[in-house]
Amino acid sequence: MSEIPNELKYTAEHEWVRQTDGSSTVRVGITDYAQAALGDVVYVQLPEVGTSVSAGAACGEIESTKSVSDLYAPVTGTVTAINEALSARSELVNSDPYGGGWMIEIEVAAGAETSGLIDAAAYGAIAD
16 A cells, blocks of 8 residues: 555645645645555656746646656746756656655645645545
């Protein structure tokens, strides 16, 4: 069974979202379930810092030995950081999906809905 941390929020497309302390910025990555389904990640294409993203829209790609999958923005906002380490060490997505394998940080747009995010229990029902 996949690891599903309770403190995170999730999307049905297998992204996780971690609220950063007291700010409107969230950190985003793919779930343990998603990285296991993809297989060995060999390349990650992320949006540039400053890119506007819309909830549910593709904003990057994850290439594995099995396939190429889109990374979807879980919220609407602006990319404020990307995980530069992934350009040299894409395997972090597999080995540490909730830590060193994070992908982007997004400053959530004022008034943007986060109601589309689901909790760990609801995500667990999807990922089983």
